[in-house]
Amino acid sequence: xxxxxxADEPAESMLCLMLAQPDNVPEMNLLVMKKIIASGCTPLxxxxxxxxxxxxxxxxxxxxxPDAYYVIDAVTQYSGGECTPGPKVKYVTNPSNLTDxxxxxxxxxxxxPAGKKCxxxxxxxxxxxxxxxxxxxxFLHFVVNKLKLSDVSGVFLCAxxxxxxxxxxxxxxxxxxxxxxxxxxxxxxxx
Amino acid sequence: MxxxxxxxxxxxxxxxxxxxxxxxxxxxxxxxxxxxxxxHEIVDANPLMESxxxxxxxxxxGKGCQGFVCPAKCGECPVTDLHKNILNIEREIxxxxxxxxxxxxxxxxxxxxGKEYLVESYVDITDHKKAGERxxxxxxxxSESLLRAKKPLEMMQKDFLQLAGQAMSGDYDAEDIRMQLxxxxxxxxxxxMNLEELQxxxxxxxxxxxxxxxxxxxxxx
Numbered sequence: 353x354x355x356x357x358x359a360d361e362p363a364e365s366m367l368c369l370m371l372a373q374p375d376n377v378p379e380m381n382l383l384v385m386k387k388i389i390a391s392g393c394t395p396l397x398x399x400x401x402x403x404x405x406x407x408x409x410x411x412x413x414x415x416x417x418p419d420a421y422y423v424i425d426a427v428t429q430y431s432g433g434e435c436t437p438g439p440k441v442k443y444v445t446n447p448s449n450l451t452d453x454x455x456x457x458x459x460x461x462x463x464x465p466a467g468k469k470c471x472x473x474x475x476x477x478x479x480x481x482x483x484x485x486x487x488x489x490x491f492l493h494f495v496v497n498k499l500k501l502s503d504v505s506g507v508f509l510c511a512x513x514x515x516x517x518x519x520x521x522x523x524x525x526x527x528x529x530x531x532x533x534x535x536x537x538x539x540x541x542x543x
Numbered sequence: 544m545x546x547x548x549x550x551x552x553x554x555x556x557x558x559x560x561x562x563x564x565x566x567x568x569x570x571x572x573x574x575x576x577x578x579x580x581x582x583h584e585i586v587d588a589n590p591l592m593e594s595x596x597x598x599x600x601x602x603x604x605g606k607g608c609q610g611f612v613c614p615a616k617c618g619e620c621p622v623t624d625l626h627k628n629i630l631n632i633e634r635e636i637x638x639x640x641x642x643x644x645x646x647x648x649x650x651x652x653x654x655x656x657g658k659e660y661l662v663e664s665y666v667d668i669t670d671h672k673k674a675g676e677r678x679x680x681x682x683x684x685x686s687e688s689l690l691r692a693k694k695p696l697e698m699m700q701k702d703f704l705q706l707a708g709q710a711m712s713g714d715y716d717a718e719d720i721r722m723q724l725x726x727x728x729x730x731x732x733x734x735x736m737n738l739e740e741l742q743x744x745x746x747x748x749x750x751x752x753x754x755x756x757x758x759x760x761x762x763x764x
Contacts, residue, residue: 374694374697374698374700374701375697375701377698377701378702378705401698401702403719403722403723403726405718405719405722406709406715406722406723409714409719413714428722430726430729431723431725431726431729432722432725433721433722433725434718475698477690477694477695477698478695478730480690480694480695481695481730481733481734481737482733484687484691485687485690485691511694511695511697511698
């Protein structure tokens, strides 16, 4: 398929920044995960917030099998845990290692089976502990461009008012929608 | 020594009223240019205009206003051709060193000896701009501190409560809990370092990291 034909095709992917009160970010993760799976997408979770081992147990409690998703884990090594290798997981030394994070996203997206894919980034707010907002904005722009070029959907989780107006306005130009978790509730289809 | 070129105020102001006007023109703390609108030519400039531009009065007299104090092209003068009202509009003047000096510009029409002139006054707002930059830097510092400390701390508080629940549930082993505690301890350490770094930068007055977009947002109208 040449570039022109590809450009003429309507994009099927959707990019969304989802905001919630800091208290509700963990619940937002579970809700988004369930909706991604329900929409027939294969999720790729980029976690700068929870080790893979804990995520696996959290999802299992919600009836989500580890076979159903892929994970990029940027905190297990950072927290001195054991990085158990697996075909569906990649580890990054720490959340500030944006180069390795970018490479891991590229590699795992290639490794995932053909079909609809969706990245869930948990979370932009926690990433800001590790890098200044200016760098976070550049990195997220890079990720969004990569997703658009690969026709992959993406949901970026963020604590409400956890972004400065500039990042929010930049993100709003990158993504298709900005959603409020508390307003969207459990009924709206996000993908 | 070259002969001093007379300006409009030298030629037309006679008598006590003229002396009063001339004194005010020379001493007022606003830079003033008088323009002949027909020729678009500078016919007088006061001493404050000299210090604002770094050019002597003689260097300014007879110069065209277009391209000197006004970017408009010939036939597009905002006052005489476009009939715009120029009142305290923020503009920049390029001084003799090529530096851009922010000013508030006002243009008023005035009649001298039966002929219409434009009286253009300029107020240097460099200090005001610098104060605005400092204010933007402070707000950027506070905003960045909030982003990189307050929100993550709020999320961590929720995580600690979740951790307590995980410890009680029996579904999570000691390693799960330990890893999350170490992660949060490292995050807290990072937050403290971030705040120290931000404070250091604020104290040193480093404003390089303030994105221009932030300034644009802050100074939006």
